[in-house]
Amino acid sequence: MKLSEYYGRRVLVDQPEWQSAKTPAPIEELPTMIQHGQNIRCLRCGQETPRRIAALPNGEFYCPRCINLGRVATLNKFYHVPEPNQFTIVQPVLTWTGQLSPLQAAASAEVDAGMKAHRHQLLWAVTGAGKTEMMFKGIAHALGRGERLAVASPRVDVCLELYPRLKAAFQNTSLVLLHGHQELPYRYAQLTVCTTHQLLRFYHAFDNLIIDEVDAFPFAANDALLFASQQAVKEAGGCLYLTATPGPALLRQVKRGKLAVSYLPLRYHGHLLPRIHLRLAPTWRRGVRRGRLPASLLSQLRRTLDAHYCFLLFVPHVADLAPVAAALKKELSQHPFVTVHAADPDRLAKVQGMRDGKYDFLVTTTILERGVTFPGIDVFVLGADDPVFSSSALVQIAGRAGRNIARPTGIVCFWIAGQCRRVRAAVRQVDFMNRKGQALKR
Incomplete structure (x- = not known):
C-alpha cells in the first residue's frame, strides 16, 4: 500500500x-x-x-x-496520515466549454464564493436546472487553489452518471470513482466521486465536499452517513448540498441561519415547473384487483397517447405492477409498454428501450423517481398518497416532466384515495419554487 x-x-x-x-x-x-x-x-x-x-x-x-x-x-x-494536498496543478483546470444561462451563472457565482470561504451552503435548484454545470466554476477555482474535493451522492447510478461528466470537464485533474461495486483499487486523487457510504473511509480529507441528491435514500435521515460527511471534511472545510427537494433538517438549518441558501427556481430553458394536478380515486385499488383502472386515469392516458406523447405511470409497490399492467393491456392493447422496478434484471435495457422509442410508456415504481430523463413526457402517479411516496419523492417524480426545451411543460397528475399531508407538501413545494421563478421572469 x-x-x-x-x-x-x-x-x-x-x-x-x-x-x-x-x-x-x-x-x-x-x-x-x-x-x-x-x-x-x-x-x-x-x-x-x-x-x-x-x-x-x-x-x-x-x-x-x-x-x-x-x-x-x-x-x-x-x-x-493528515491530508497534505500533494497535487500538481495543470492548466487549464476547467476544460468544459459550455455556457451557463444568466440565472445559472448567478447561482454558480454564489456557489463559487461559498466554496472559496469554505461555507456550509445549500443550492436549492429545481429538477432539470443544470446543477452539475453550476458546480464547475467553484470546483475549478478550488482545484486551482490546490484543494482536495469530493462529489458524493447516496446513489451509485448518480455517481456513474456524474463521473464521466466531471472527467470530461476536468481533463487535467486526477479523479477517482469509489462505490461498493468498484473493482478497481483505491488511489489518491485530487477529485473524488463516490457514494456517501464511501465517506466513512475518510477523515478530515476534503477542503470542500459536495453532496448531490442530499435528500435521496439512504443519506436522508441516516445518522451514520451524516456523521461520515462531517468527518470526511477538514475542520475548516466547506460543504455544499445540492437538491431540488430539501428535507426538514436542511430547511431548519436555513431558517436558523446555519446554512446559506441559493435558489434557482427556473430550469435551464427558463420555464416554470409543471404544476401537480390532483384527482380523487378512493377505490382505485379495489378496481385494480377487479381488472379496472379509474376512468379519469384512462381518459388522461388516452389524451397523452393521442397527442403522440409518451408517459411514465408510477405505482406504489412492485405487487401493483402486474395487475395494473393487465388492466392497461385490455384498454391500451395497441400501445407497447413494459413494467420496471429496482430488482428487474432487464431494468437498464427497458429504460433504454423507452429512450429509443421502443415503448410508448413505462409502468414503474419509485426506481425512476430521479436520475432519468425522457424528452417531452407526461408523468402520472396512481396512489400518490401511499406512504411509500415521500413528499420529496413526489416532487422528483413530477420533475421528470417538462425537462426538454421542445416541450418544457408536460402534464403531471396524481391520483389519490384521499387527502394526504405528503401530497399537499409536494404541491406546495412546486408552487413555492414557481412563485420564485415567476418573480424572476417579471
Whole structure:
C-alpha cells in the first residue's frame, strides 16, 4: 500500500505496509471504538451499540452497524496520515466549454464564493436546472487553489452518471470513482466521486465536499452517513448540498441561519415547473384487483397517447405492477409498454428501450423517481398518497416532466384515495419554487 493511500483516510490494517520501511512517515494511530456507558461507540460511523450485542470474546467489542466496510473492533487501530494536498496543478483546470444561462451563472457565482470561504451552503435548484454545470466554476477555482474535493451522492447510478461528466470537464485533474461495486483499487486523487457510504473511509480529507441528491435514500435521515460527511471534511472545510427537494433538517438549518441558501427556481430553458394536478380515486385499488383502472386515469392516458406523447405511470409497490399492467393491456392493447422496478434484471435495457422509442410508456415504481430523463413526457402517479411516496419523492417524480426545451411543460397528475399531508407538501413545494421563478421572469 502506498503512503498516499493513507492521506486523509482511516485505514484498517494490522500493520501499515510502509511502516516497516526505514523512511519515516507522519503516521497517526487512531482508536476505532470507545466505551460510552453501557454502549460501544464506533468512531467510523458514529453509531452506538449495546455492549451485549457488540461483544466479542476476551472483553473485546465490534461495530455491527458498518460491518459491510470491514469489521471495526477494539482489537484494531485506524492508521491515518493528515491530508497534505500533494497535487500538481495543470492548466487549464476547467476544460468544459459550455455556457451557463444568466440565472445559472448567478447561482454558480454564489456557489463559487461559498466554496472559496469554505461555507456550509445549500443550492436549492429545481429538477432539470443544470446543477452539475453550476458546480464547475467553484470546483475549478478550488482545484486551482490546490484543494482536495469530493462529489458524493447516496446513489451509485448518480455517481456513474456524474463521473464521466466531471472527467470530461476536468481533463487535467486526477479523479477517482469509489462505490461498493468498484473493482478497481483505491488511489489518491485530487477529485473524488463516490457514494456517501464511501465517506466513512475518510477523515478530515476534503477542503470542500459536495453532496448531490442530499435528500435521496439512504443519506436522508441516516445518522451514520451524516456523521461520515462531517468527518470526511477538514475542520475548516466547506460543504455544499445540492437538491431540488430539501428535507426538514436542511430547511431548519436555513431558517436558523446555519446554512446559506441559493435558489434557482427556473430550469435551464427558463420555464416554470409543471404544476401537480390532483384527482380523487378512493377505490382505485379495489378496481385494480377487479381488472379496472379509474376512468379519469384512462381518459388522461388516452389524451397523452393521442397527442403522440409518451408517459411514465408510477405505482406504489412492485405487487401493483402486474395487475395494473393487465388492466392497461385490455384498454391500451395497441400501445407497447413494459413494467420496471429496482430488482428487474432487464431494468437498464427497458429504460433504454423507452429512450429509443421502443415503448410508448413505462409502468414503474419509485426506481425512476430521479436520475432519468425522457424528452417531452407526461408523468402520472396512481396512489400518490401511499406512504411509500415521500413528499420529496413526489416532487422528483413530477420533475421528470417538462425537462426538454421542445416541450418544457408536460402534464403531471396524481391520483389519490384521499387527502394526504405528503401530497399537499409536494404541491406546495412546486408552487413555492414557481412563485420564485415567476418573480424572476417579471
